[in-house]
Amino acid sequence: MKIGILGGTFDPIHFGHIRPALEVQQQLALDEVWLMPNHIPPHKNGTHVSTDDRLAMAQAVCEAFPPLKLCAIEALRESPSYTVTTLQELKLQYPQHEFYFLMGMDSFLGLQSWYQWQDLFELCHLVVCQRPGSNMSVEHPMHAVLTKHECVPITTIETESIEASIATKSGLIFRVSITEQPFSSTQVRADLYQGLTIKDALPVCIQRYIKQHQLYASKAINSPQKS
Template sequence: MHIGILGGTFDPIHFGHIKPALEIKQKLLLDEVWLMPNHIPPHKQSTNITTQHRLKMVQDVCLQYPQLQLCDIEINRDTPSYTVVTLQQLKQAYPQASFYFIMGMDSFINLPSWHLWQQLFELCHIVLCQRPGWTLPPDSPMQQVLNQRATTIAQLIDNKNNTSQNTHGDIIPVDICLQNISSTEIRQKVQSNQDISKLLAPCTINYIQQHHLYRR
């Protein structure tokens, strides 16, 4: 099984999450893409809706888009979650799976600040998406990491039937139609009664309206 993982606070989940996930699944010929809502540390909860609301909105999106699956391993924890710990647990639970952790260039640039970040390459491939306004400076330490580990989508697909294929450690840059949408923008639009119909799935809009979320 080849499984993509897209983490986020999903506050709320929007087309900036959904469309890239679907496109990556198609381009990399992944079997599934898992949406993994993050656990929020207590000191940040004052700016977010409840965990239950965030989880339910992701569940609804997965029902609307069968290509996507919910992964609730982090959101149900009572302690802060580290990606490397999550992937260690997923590898134990699914030893035959190859995981593809999806991240934007902004996260990749800051990867050295992540807990035990170098161990990620022992657990998964990284799918690297360009984000509007973010580029990797030529002198960045992460440029060297990218040069050492980069592989193309074509190489990845050619090797899929090879039993000796690496199940982790590659960085796969992808050129996709990224949506310049932010959850902050959406929350502001909801507060000011602006149109959000092009930013969110219908099920998410209905849920926000039904539960009066993101109102002052």
């Protein structure tokens, strides 16, 4: 199967995560998109609610949106999660699958700072989600990487190249235009803390979970949790 992977802290998960994942799934005809909550993100000190809560919220979203599935491989790891390590494990567990790792253009521009980033092309395809009209400068170091790996529209390449692209299970870059979403987890947490309405940002299942478990109150905002 063709499996998209969307990693993140998901603290909390919101439509800024969900809608782009569904758009990519439809545009690239992926069989599923796996939501992969981090446990200990290498670039963050911790999270505002427990890993169990973030897993439960991601699972609730998967139940509400069937193309999405939960992948707990990083959440269950007791050490910082590096993408290349995770993909190596997934390839061993699911050799039959073809993986598509989703990231924003900002993340792609900073990819050279990622741990063993060049090995990603041996493990998966990259899906770079960008807002309509946004472009990368030709002077940027990652422009050469994009040029080398990008899968261009079928109408512009030779038949042999099409067949080669179909045959390969990793190493391509797909640029996908997505609808811009005006949501961020930071803003959602701030709005919850102030008691503001967040219905547009969160699916009903997440609103219900946050209310039932009294998440993102003053204590949770000010005291990041690591478990």
